Amino acid sequence: MHSLHIRLEEEITKSLKYACFKENECPVDICRERAQKVAEDLLECLPEIKRRLSADVHAAYEGDPAAKSLEEVILSYLCIYAIATYRVPHESTKIECP
Numbered sequence: 001m002h003s004l005h006i007r008l009e010e011e012i013t014k015s016l017k018y019a020c021f022k023e024n025e026c027p028v029d030i031c032r033e034r035a036q037k038v039a040e041d042l043l044e045c046l047p048e049i050k051r052r053l054s055a056d057v058h059a060a061y062e063g064d065p066a067a068k069s070l071e072e073v074i075l076s077y078l079c080i081y082a083i084a085t086y087r088v089p090h091e092s093t094k095i096e097c098p
Helices: 002-020 028-063 070-076 078-094
Strands: none
Touching (some): 002 028
16 A cells, blocks of 8 residues: 555646646745645545445446346446446545545
């Protein structure tokens, strides 16, 4: 988890620095501090995001009579990949996490 936190923080810092690039007086340490907080918050939200993704998979399985297993839904339904790609950033900004 520590390694994930470090890599996530680095990527968020890059994004924040890019957004600040247009401002002449944006201190670099501000981006790093904000990235650290965002990364921590996102990691705290992972159990809730996992719960919601699990509900999405179950809904897809139950809604498709041709689906043979949850694993099939996870591995072969592109909509699940799209939902997962969407949920991580969306849920991390919308839900209240512990």
